[in-house]
Amino acid sequence: MNIHEYQAKALFEKFGVPVPKGAPAKSAADFDPALANFAEGTIVVKAQIHAGGRGKGTFTDGFKGGVKLCPSRAAAKETAAKMLGNTLVTAQTGPAGRKVQTIYFTEACAIKKEYYLAILLDRASSRPVIVASTEGGVEIEKVAHETPEKITKVFVDPAYGLADFQVRELIFKLGFTGNEAKNAGKLIRQLYACFWETDASMVEVNPLITTAGGDVLALDAKVSFDDNALFRHPEIVALRDLNEEDPKEIEASKFSLSYIALDGNIACLVNGAGLAMSTMDIIKHFGGTPANFLDVGGGASKEQVVAAFKIILGDPNVKGIVVNIFGGIMDCNVIAQGIVEAVKEVGLKLPLVVRLEGNNVVAGKATLAASGLKLVSGDTMADAAQKIVKRVA
Amino acid sequence: MAILIHPQTKILIQGITGEFGARHTRLSLDYGTQVVAGVTPGKGGQFFEHAGHKVPIFNTVAEASRATGASVSAIFVPPPFAADAILECVDADLDLAVAITEGIPIRDMVRVKRVMGGRKTRLVGPNCPGLVSPGPGESSKGGCRIGIAPGYIHKQGHVGVVSRSGTLTYEAVYQLTVKNIGQTTCVGIGGDPVNGTSHLDVIKLFNADPETHGIIMIGEIGGNAEVEAARWIKANCKKPVAGFIAGATAPAGRRMGHAGAVIGGKEDTAAAKIAIFKECGIEVAVTPSDMADALLRAAAAKGVKLS
Structure with a gap:
């Protein structure tokens, strides 16, 4: 978990690590009381986002620099107003940037x-x-x-x-x-x-x-x-700032799913972190691009599979889905039932390729076949990856 | 033969009465594993019963080990108490502690690892699927299964498998078994950044085991453990080795499910590790579907029979 600079400095102070005097502000109404902590003179205004390279960043409206040296309290207030609510793009944020929801004023040090x-x-x-x-x-x-x-x-x-x-x-x-x-x-x-x-x-x-x-x-x-x-x-x-996290990742964590959004168009639903990573890799290997990392864990339930489908489909870039389950101990039939329920509930229109292997796989495949759903079965990881890449292309 | 555990190995289960521990104890007993004791503080004197088995429960690891001769423990204790559970095994001088628990704080593991230095007990894990040395029976029954891996996908034979990932290990094992190639021992070393036994530790054991004729090493992004093992293989190992690294498409700086699977720099990316594997004479699986075939290629090149 990451925290903002102003929170980190408050933590430092608690442990006796000296930091320059500073004060955060979360709204324009906070600017004056925050600035009242400083003597008139040079003040540093710092946009608070969970990404580095702020000083060299540019706001989406063209305003340059997420860290500014201001000659007076009035100038600091004016600069802070330009940053707050604005979106800052840095080398680490990606092109979408991050919305600045907190400003941190600090004294300037020689x-x-x-x-x-x-x-x-x-x-x-x-x-x-x-x-x-x-x-x-x-x-x-x-x-x-x-x-x-x-x-x-x-x-x-x-x-x-x-x-x-x-x-x-x-x-x-x-x-x-x-x-x-x-x-x-x-x-x-x-x-x-x-x-x-x-x-x-x-x-x-x-x-x-x-x-x-x-x-x-x-x-x-x-x-x-x-x-x-x-x-x-x-x-x-208590310092966690949900504004800094992908809403889909927050939703996933509520269901104990490990989800990371990526920028491709083939969504993956996999059990196990290593298998999930390598499912992304094999999609790329056959010419596709993965839309996410999603590990439903070793003992996924029907509810988790339904939640996973909903999260995946919350990404508008997704053009197809591949499910890759190696049911070691996990019952493949439980996963199959979850898939059927999820597809019906969300009314899936996108191509879906399912690869099931392992425990009770025959019953699982029978459940999928009997469901009447339009899905494609993959025999191996390579087969499933090739099939979904072909359908999305 | 196998490494670390054998069909005769007597094991105890810490957390045998918890739901997770109980479920996998039943599966291990069904597999034919010698589960001789359970440990749950406060439930000493009771029994864990399943399909005719009656496993005595003890309050402490030392007591359980003394009374039953168990030399290996499987730990299914929740994260806040797992470090303590490992230390209890060390104190009882067990040969091996296998920590299945996922989510142990890194600081706890840093301290545990420091304490284990110079002690008798070896740790596998944490956050791992455990180990399987397949047996001679139907669906490899009669073997030793410690942890959560599916026993039935294995087959007794001559390939050693070592991996940081659970399901990816199963994938490799299944590919081997379907091709009628059996395994000596499959070791899941776990996905955490601070763990007990490394890839290299297991590779050395496989190299020294006359029954192991070939090795599959599965790794992922983050850290340099696979690189360390690859360099040792180049200098010391004559057996055919196939390798796979997961995470070629993972973005830098993000934790991919496993706490240890995060790219920290240029050296621990999948591409960097794969390049070093190749340089060290390891046959790299092009995709995860290619792991068993990669080993077959490596074995053919060295004229080694795997089955």
Whole structure:
């Protein structure tokens, strides 16, 4: 689960990670009270969406930049009014962009130098890794590619936690001395506590900055959480912003279906994540384009299959459907009954190819045959994929 | 022979009285698996009964193992308690803990994995279908089935299968069985980013097992476990190996069902992994329908008989 920058910074403050003073506003009426927190002078206005590249983004009405430096409170208010409710397109949003529903005002900081700091899971060692660089404010992937020697990694032993010598190593590698070193050390420890205690899957500060006064601050904040651990963090679940999610994906999650919208025209309904991914792949292999990833899980019920069909058909791009079920333990006949019920309920007009294999498959195929539905049977994954691609083309 | 588990292996079930655990315990008993104990805290002294079997239930894993000689556990415990269930197996010095549970917090697994270092117990999973070493009977009955895989699609024989995905494993196994090619052991290592046994761990076991003549390795986007295994195969494994990677069409940065199936960079895409498979002499299945055929091609090229 992802959260907005303003929420991430509030979380940082709770853990004692210093951030520039800021205030969010969700409506035009909130602008004045939010801006009253700042002294007259330069103020940064930041559009809040779950995507990077905001500064270089463009709004659909042509207004440029989702992060703006404004010389006064009045100018900040004017800029915020142009952003709120407007749709911002960045390199990460796709062409549709995202509607800006929250504005975040922050004080402008006199930056002495920018750094990069992030904490995430290192899969190879199964440990948290702290990644730091003297090159901040730019894409870390670029730094890793062009000047890998400027990146320092510290792997944290989960049995002990972040050790003092590791914090010192980071401080020396980043070149901090004096007051800056003291402040940076404190920030790194607090940021690690934030990562660990909230079950974050990543916290990223880019840039981390120093000021002339020796302060070290998180100028930006990106935090995502492990979905598996949300059950023990109701305070984080409360930060979820459904406006940032695809309505079809939200609907799917209500039925314990794993659904991800894609931009093709052949919808897939599959059991199991690996099989679902490879069903998308085989459609592409035979010249089609998948409209979605949809895993109905290992023990799908009739109700889930009906819900899945409705979600799939909510996508206007869909021109055909392929169902691929390997019923290991799951009864193929239950799936077949679900398909028949769903097709009747939604009045399906599109081509449908069904491939059933596994437990009680003979009864399942008989149910489909007896239903009188106009559907095509596929014998193998390859056969089913070829048949649906041909019918949609 | 097989790897990790054999028809004689005695297993216990943690969470035997839960709906999910009970259903799969019944299926394992029907398959002929030696389910000798169950563990549900607070229900010690009761019995799990099914089709003439009477499986004693214990309060703790240590007690169950001591009383019955069970050396392997299948864990069907809900996510908030699953890490603790694994640690209980480690503490009881079991040979193997197989965590079927999906949705265990990553932080819990990071801690569990750290604690398991240097201990006797091996972990398979979590978020996995488990293992099957098929038996000699009809529909491969008389084998050892731990977890949730359908036993009947298997056939006893000489191919090892290792995979991160459940249904994709079944797909591969079914393709083999239909072609009358049997399996030694099929291992689902699970779809989570932090797991116990890796592709490479299983490949090493298959390589050392004289009964395993060929290997199918199924992977997906995310992480570098398949790459690590492929490089080892190139240097050390003489047996024919076929590979498949799911997720060629997956968008970067999205979690595709499995918590571990997310593209993090240029190195963990399907295309990058497939390229390395080829470079390491692994016969790549062009589509998921081609997995058994790919192994047959690899075996023919090396003059190896699979059945």
